[in-house]
Amino acid sequence: MSDWKAETAISFENVSVRKSDFVLGPTTLDIPSGYITAIVGPNGSGKSTLFRMALDLAKPDHGKVTVLGQEIGSGDDDALKQHIGYVPEEPYAHESRLKGSDKAKINGFWYKGWDLFRYQELLRILQVNDHQLLGDMSKGMRRKTELALALAHNPELLLLDEPSSGLDPLAWKIMIDLLHRHMDQGDRTILMTSHIVDEVKRLADFIVFMAQGKVLGFYEKDELFCSWFTYYVSGEGIDARDLADMPGQTGIEFAGMHTFRVTTGKAQDAEAWCTDAGLTVVSKSAMELDEIMAALLHGIGLETKANEARGLRR
Template identity: 50%
Template sequence: METAQPAVRLDGVQFTTDRFRLGPIHLEVPRGYVTAIVGPNGSGKSSTFRLLLDLIKPEAGTIELLGSRPHSRNPELRQRLAYVPETNSDCDEGLRASEKAAFHQLWYPTWDVNRYQELLRRFDVDPSVRLGKMSKGMRQKLELALALAHQPELLLLDEPSSGLDPIAWKHMLETLSRYMEDGSRTILVASHLIEEVRRLADYIVVMSRGQVLGVYEKDALFDNWRTYYLIGDGLEERMLTQGPGVHAVERMGGQAYKLISSASQSTEQWLHREALPVTGQQPMELDDIMEALIARQQPFS
């Protein structure tokens, strides 16, 4: 990870309800990159965003965004951020898109009306339509245009693809890639779409049951995790689990085994050195990697 001051820092952050416990979370999101938070439903992704936005208060720990504590009475910090939620509030459904944009413009000195209009054209959004009359996908495109119009330093996106058709999704990915081109901006995105994470993210945070299971550089993650298939007399699961980089071993019947590695280079060197009978191998997809990590997660005491 980068040694410069992170865009987002959570240090020992905890939050609990009657049915859910988040943390303690220790997480640093590097500046100038796209970091994706992935995990099953109920893992704590949306709660983490609400904590970052000061919509709920942590019971313990500290939070910093762009070097400052999030607070509703910190307008300077708010002007450097933008947030696109998965589900939009219905309190402004009577407004037209143009009226909501005019309200936003009052709060952001760096608002770029030309940029905003360009985004509306690209996303094919009619600013005269009332928000309550918009489809979910159309509303999502409008919210993204509003978020990007003032060129925020930190963009928080909670399931931004929700409701988007394939063409709008493609336009969103292209727009976000261009937004990151100057190298000084940061995106923190929660997404359940594997292809979206593959195309956007530089770093991946895996969460489950309110805990961070790991933070990984994306290319290294996909390079390191691999599945190997072995078959042969004399193989024993206990022996295979001792191999370097071996995350898990599954017996598939008879003397056939599936071996999951989280450090493929070390594992392959060991397999070759021990002359073990590998019959096949394949890279792992992100959902399979998450499943392997979650399977090893220790439950709360």
């Protein structure tokens, strides 16, 4: 896990939420300013709940949430929300009778930083006709409209809950490019959730893993992929107990002929340990995001959720 420190855009301090069918936390999590952070986890992990708390659309039972230096719920937050853009996972049903252009007029009235020319440029890039009713648009067209609306006031903080849901491959590539351009200014932050492995790899600087309302880890992306590997390890007379102390190991499987398949989140330490133990590394391969998620869940005994994690889309 990275020791990296920076100013935070969002701070969740010991927050918890308890409902009849769901428990979140207690969770402490800092989202760094100036970077893209992706939260990854199975459905029902609590990702959207964190977003809603950051927007004061849901209240924690305990703890506090601070966004751009202001504690949420401590007073009038209209000025704060001027600096935030949000694309929810599911569009708001009550807006379905509005045209995209109607919602743009509302946004233009409310956001002091609303940029009409930027909005029109985004419509052109995304190939959107905003004169349709939002409720009559296809899922992908409405998603593109929501993205244009969220980006057009150049928000300092952008919250994207499954932003590519419904987008075709071409629109997805355009979205990736738009988000990279949005970050070019250097003082902006994106917090996103995604089930798309390639989306996280292309966009995220930091990755948060969540499951069952708890944060499993916060990682710098490049460090994460350099640390998590699958090894095939062999040795005369070796058995699983000999590998139990391998640094970072999260799973051991017999592979036949004095060989075991081992997953670890501390690759360099694990290789050095094998050398010291007189074991041979037959082969190794870097793990993909879904495999890392499954390994983390397997390590804490959440087998069903681990199987769900393997369903993250490439």
